[in-house]
Amino acid sequence: xxxxxxxYFCKECGFESPKWLGQCPGCKAWNSFAEGLAPAKESKGxxxxxxxxxxxxxxxKVSAKEEERFSSGISEFDRxxxxxxxxxxxxxxxxxxxxxxSTLLLQVCKETSAAGKKVLYVSxxxxxxQIKMRADRLGEFAGDVRLLAETDLDKILENIKDxxxxxxxxxxxxTMFISSVDAxxxxxxxxxxxxxxxxxxxxxxxxxxxxxxxxxKEGVVAGPRTLEHMVDTxxxxxxxxxxxxxxLRAVKNRFGSTNEVGVFEMSEKGLREVLNPSEYMLAGxxxxxxxxxxxxxxxxxxxxxxxxxxxxxxxxxxLPRRAAAGTDYNRVNLLxxxxxxxxxxxxxxxxxxxxIAGGIKVAEPGLDLAICLALVSSYKNRAMGSxxxxxxxxxxxxxxxxVGMAMARVAEAxxxxxxxxxxxxxxxSGINIKGINVIGxxxxxxxxxxx
Numbered sequence: 001x002x003x004x005x006x007x008y009f010c011k012e013c014g015f016e017s018p019k020w021l022g023q024c025p026g027c028k029a030w031n032s033f034a035e036g037l038a039p040a041k042e043s044k045g046x047x048x049x050x051x052x053x054x055x056x057x058x059x060x061k062v063s064a065k066e067e068e069r070f071s072s073g074i075s076e077f078d079r080x081x082x083x084x085x086x087x088x089x090x091x092x093x094x095x096x097x098x099x100x101x102s103t104l105l106l107q108v109c110k111e112t113s114a115a116g117k118k119v120l121y122v123s124x125x126x127x128x129x130q131i132k133m134r135a136d137r138l139g140e141f142a143g144d145v146r147l148l149a150e151t152d153l154d155k156i157l158e159n160i161k162d163x164x165x166x167x168x169x170x171x172x173x174x175t176m177f178i179s180s181v182d183a184x185x186x187x188x189x190x191x192x193x194x195x196x197x198x199x200x201x202x203x204x205x206x207x208x209x210x211x212x213x214x215x216x217k218e219g220v221v222a223g224p225r226t227l228e229h230m231v232d233t234x235x236x237x238x239x240x241x242x243x244x245x246x247x248l249r250a251v252k253n254r255f256g257s258t259n260e261v262g263v264f265e266m267s268e269k270g271l272r273e274v275l276n277p278s279e280y281m282l283a284g285x286x287x288x289x290x291x292x293x294x295x296x297x298x299x300x301x302x303x304x305x306x307x308x309x310x311x312x313x314x315x316x317x318x319l320p321r322r323a324a325a326g327t328d329y330n331r332v333n334l335l336x337x338x339x340x341x342x343x344x345x346x347x348x349x350x351x352x353x354x355x356i357a358g359g360i361k362v363a364e365p366g367l368d369l370a371i372c373l374a375l376v377s378s379y380k381n382r383a384m385g386s387x388x389x390x391x392x393x394x395x396x397x398x399x400x401x402x403v404g405m406a407m408a409r410v411a412e413a414x415x416x417x418x419x420x421x422x423x424x425x426x427x428x429s430g431i432n433i434k435g436i437n438v439i440g441x442x443x444x445x446x447x448x449x450x451x
Contacts, residue, residue: 008033009188014226027225036187067255070166073111076264076273077104080235080248082256085112085167088206089255090199092173092228094213094221095237100246101212102126103270104237105169106134108210112167113143120165124151124175138270151185153178153194157201165207170198172212173227195230228252239266243359245280246271247299259300278305278416281358287386291378294389294418295370296409297362303405303412305389307357308367310374315351326356327367335371335394342398342444345379366403368394369422369444376447384450389413390422398444402426410436422450 008017011034015026020033069084078084081091095101106121113119123131128147135141146163150156153176160168170176176194177185184190195211202209211231213221221227221234228234232254239246248262263274274280278296282305286292291310296303315321324332332354339345354371356362369392377384391409393401403409406427413421413436420437428440439450 006035009036011188011225014188014192034188036183036189070112070117071115072108073115074108074273075275076262077108077248080250080260080262081233082253082260085208086232086255087166087208088202089232090202090209090211090230091233091235092211092213092221092231093235093237094215096215099237099239100264100266100271101237102171103134103138104248104264105171105210105212106131107138107270109145109167109169110135110138110141110143113141113145116143117167118146118163118165119143119167119169120146120148120160120163121169121171122148122150122156123171124149125172137268151175151177153197157197160201160205160207167208167210169210170212172214173198174214191227195227199230245274245358245360249300257301261299261302263299277302278412281306281360282416285357288383290381290383291374293370293374293377293384295367296389296391296412297364297366298405298409301405301408303408305412305416306360306362308370308374309355309357310371310378311353312347312350312375312378315349320349321351323352324354326359326361327354327371328363331368332371334396335368336375338394338396338398338444339372339375343376343447345376347375347379350379365393365401366391368392369400372444373422373447373450387417387419388422389418389420392422392424392427392441394444400424400441400443407431407433410438
């Protein structure tokens with residue numbers, strides 16, 4: 001019996017090598033090679049595919065009409081996709097296990113089928129009985145959603161050609177396999193070939209295909225990095241298992257902006273849209289308490305009000321304890337050093353704890369001013385006062401630097417009933433919203449006057 005030939009694939013870019021390499025020559029990633037069976041010779045000729053243009057033509061003669069879209073029935077989902085689902089697109093949805101990827105796509109199937117679209121849900125991980133149990137929790141399905149529990153992609157393609165659906169969900173791409181590729185399901189070669197086959201189906205038959213992708217411990221979609229390059233849209237479903245909210249974020253979108261974020265809340269009956277995330281995040285926040293400050297961050301193009309909490313107290317140990325939840329720990333230490341140097345505060349003998357209420361994680365520089373105000377408020381035991389929102393970036397010299405989309409942040413604060421906004425002085429000149437008091441500051445030395 002002939003010995004099976006093995007090759008090594010780069011898990012990041014799909015580069016193929018006959019031997020193991022420490023660094024990939026293609027993408028320069030370290031320790032990214034994995035061993036797998038070489039593709040069979042008869043399958044190599046199947047890679048050539050046409051995407052609707054098989055001869056050379058002039059760019060000026062190509063029709064550039066608006067892409068055809070249809071609504072998913074979920075406004076937050078349509079928002080992230082750029083206005084709706086594009087026909088013939090290939091969309092990859094990734095996220096941690098149990099985060100709600102299958103639930104979200106089943107809800108999309110429910111709404112689109114109710115609108116008269118033909119939907120086929122293909123599961124390689126669950127039986128039809130398990131899918132039915134989840135569907136019962138989501139409520140009654142008005143439309144007919146077709147189910148198929150199969151992992152052989154050749155059989156799946158035959159069913160798709162017979163059913164001729166408008167929307168196909170593949171859950172998940174790592175479980176699919178092509179019999180002509182001599183490799184295990186989930187391997188680099190299988191995932192790459194399966195995605196290419198589905199891409200050809202989506203473009204050739206004008207069928208929208210959603211792929212569910214597993215993620216690695218680093219938080220990226222498992223398999224070759226070329227998987228994200230082949231699809232039209234890459235969506236990440238994010239959130240903490242202990243928190244009820246979920247965020248759908250686009251990191252790649254050929255048909256819209258990547259700056260949009262959809263917010264959902266996990267409930268007993270599936271995912272519920274959060275149309276006003278600011279009100280949701282501020283629910284239960286205390287009034288006139290030292291160490292509590294409300295700030296406005298930007299999630300894509302959407303402003304969101306959140307609460308920043310800080311607790312500063314004298315330490316009982318030789319080494320003060322510092323902790324940060326929801327923001328960068330090193331950033332908190334940096335801001336505390338700026339407060340000590342520029343404001344003369346003696347925080348070196350204090351424990352300091354900073355928390356972003358609601359379990360959300362924020363890495364935006366506009367959060368700096370709120371963290372500083374919360375720390376100073378707790379240190380001096382003086383409340384900020386209700387009805388005030390602040391945002392701005394703090395530099396090492398204590399200056400307050402401007403942030404983007406200041407007008408949208410102030411408008412969001414006014415919409416929720418806040419009376420005062422503290423922002424960088426460079427952003428104040430561009431604010432022309434009436435009915436709200438706008439205070440511009442240029443240095444953290446002015447914080448004492450605000451408390």
